Amino acid sequence: MKLTKRPAFTLIELLVVIAIIAILIGLLLPAVQKVREAANRARSANNLKQMALAAHNADSAMGELPPGGPINQWATFNDANAVRYDGPYLPFNASTAGGDKTTFFWCLLPFIEQEALYNDILGHRYFIMDRRRSDPSQIPGGTVPSTYIAPYDASPYRRVNWSWPWTGPVTPNSGTDYVYQMGLISYAANVRALGNTSRGMESWKVAWWNVGGGRKQMGNIQDGTSNTILLAEKQMVTGQGNMFYVSWSVQGSTGSQTGGINMWATTDTPETGVPFFGTTCNDPTQTWDDTYGQWWLASCRFAGQPFETFQPPRPRLIPSQQNFYNLYPMSAGGVQVAMFDGSVRTVSTRVSIPAWSAAVTDNGGETFTLD
Secondary structure (H helix, E strand, C coil): CCCCCCCCCCHHHHHHHHHHHHHHHHHHHHHHHHHHHHHHHHHHHHHHHHHHHHHHHHHHHHCCCCCCCCEEHHHHHHCCCCCCCCCCCCCCCHHHHHHCEECHHHHCHHHHCCHHHHCCCCCCCCCCCCCCCCCCCCCHHHCCCHHHCCCCCCCCCCEEEEECCCCCCCCCCCCCCCCEEEEECCEEEEHHHHCCHHHCCCHHHHHHCCCCCCCCCHHHCCCCCCCCEEEEECCCEECECCCEEECCCEECCECCCCCEECECCCCCCCHHHCCEECCCECCCCCCCCCCCCECCCCCCCCCCCCCCCECCCCCCCCHHHCCCCCCCCCECCEEEEEECCCCEEEECCCCCHHHHHHHHCCCCCCCCCCC
């Protein structure tokens, strides 16, 4: 029998084939990444829509919208400067004020089918900084509903160490406070639209003076529910550092700017632990504040300007240069926002200051729109 020689690739041919395959993979990867980003963007948009719908249901059931920022009833009854919150989401009772605490995202729980978590508090019904009844080794905020997490949030961690003297099992102020885990979320509420501006809107007042408690109703959104932002994407961790919460303080931020974390179920924290936006101003006649804005002002209405002007979403910076008081996009398309009417839009970092500002205010009377 005559044997025939089997044909084979030469070394050069093999290298050419490998090179062609590598090129095809290189061409395919960007397409795959775009498809994945589009899917994640759609999932995040669905989260925003669900939360906006939950806000509508809360408004119908409770007679008004949840407060846009954390509410600590101790401040209501003990700090003459604080907004007195007497809305339906917390008791207005001096005798229980020390334990009556809530946040915007905590108030939404019953309306996103999370009643079990909403009721899983060991002690006083409204003391969200207590331990969980089902597992006293955890706090309620240690569990985060999936609706509150954007799938493309690239934050380096999703939970932080959390300790506070009045959460057991240790003796209050003993110096040996138990360390729990607090979850972080990917969204923020618009405190300018949901809040009470009578005390000023400096960012620190959101944390300490209850200014997020504006007692708003859907019918009170004077600029129109389709023209006003309710929620926006905001990365869980802004800035650089292994941040954590201990005894009324957010610590661990490093870098040239202020970092912060979006803790969703706690009060008694600086504003760098609160998921919110709508207090950072931008003077349209200046350029020095374009990168970081002005978050320390009581009002965003500058001299000679007919409307309030706010800092729009900014191009994403490296972590060490990010500032907690700004919104940065999680994807190339921009920052997704939910309007009060439940629609979801993508806002580019090139949006004009007047258009963004008009969408942040609920009663500004501006004629600009995001479109």
